[in-house]
């Protein structure tokens with residue numbers, strides 16, 4: 001059995017808090033709020049936003065293996081931001097769910113479990129699977145149940161997985177999606193660092209930043225008018241306002257995966273002050289990447305992979321360039337490049 005998952009659900013906050021970022025925009029606003037909310041609930045977990053550095057190691061082998069992978073569905077109450085609670089639905093208590101990393105031709109024995117404390121049915125649909133519902137039909141389980149399927153990863157690429165019960169749009173919006181990376185036989189080009197984010201929009205009966213318990217709002221979802229658009233399930237999670245930027249070193253090559261759960265909005269994925277040096281559109285790792293792309297559509301149900309270079313120290317702001325989502329709804333995160341100034345490349349005071 002090979003480990004196809006990353007380090008897992010143990011997410012620490014230590015060391016990643018930083019001072020509020022200058023010029024950052026808060027999701028809070030002072031507009032009149034039209035609905036009274038219930039008081040904020042007691043939380044089950046401190047944080048649902050997955051650590052973007054939790055990516056399984058690259059694969060370095062030339063033969064196929066079997067992987068035993070277990071994912072547990074967990075319904076948890078957590079804060080969207082301080083004082084704002086929400087009932088999330090997750091794989092492994094985190095958003096997005098863990099990345100599963102295999103090589104083309106590998107077999108995955110996938111067990112889906114549902115915690116006793118859950119209240120709803122769940123299942124899992126892998127876009128990397130030939131089979132009914134991508135596995136969903138045979139993994140539909142109630143609280144306290146489990147189901148196992150086996151599949152061969154026949155085609156390379158980075159693909160989404162998500163819950164696909166009849167209220168699938170609600171379940172994905174509440175956090176039930178992730179990514180499975182099927183490396184080509186020859187692997188991926190080596191990079192210094194890999195990061196993994198998920199984007200989803202959250203529809204609630206409150207306004208962004210309104211304190212209290214936000215209930216899921218089906219009417220808002222039908223109108224596709226989300227309260228929040230997030231990376232990793234929490235607005236502005238990777239900024240000085242929350243868990244701090246993701247730190248990288250100058251001249252590192254960084255590969256970033258973005259799984260867009262949606263359920264409805266296409267992301268206009270952009271790195272402010274940078275460019276996608278290589279872009280694997282729609283996660284097509286068998287194709288040659290595009291070069292130097294500024295903004296890339298990442299549609300719901302897609303995982304994109306892109307690489308950036310980091311020649312100068314800077315905060316790189318990763319955004320959905322539908323910018324109201326970045327400025328007011330949460331779709332902004334920071335990758336902080338640490339290093340020496342290079343005035344020949346960028347000089348703020350020539």
Ligand SMILES: [Cu+2]
Nearest residue numbers: 122123163171
């Ligand atoms: Cu579900």
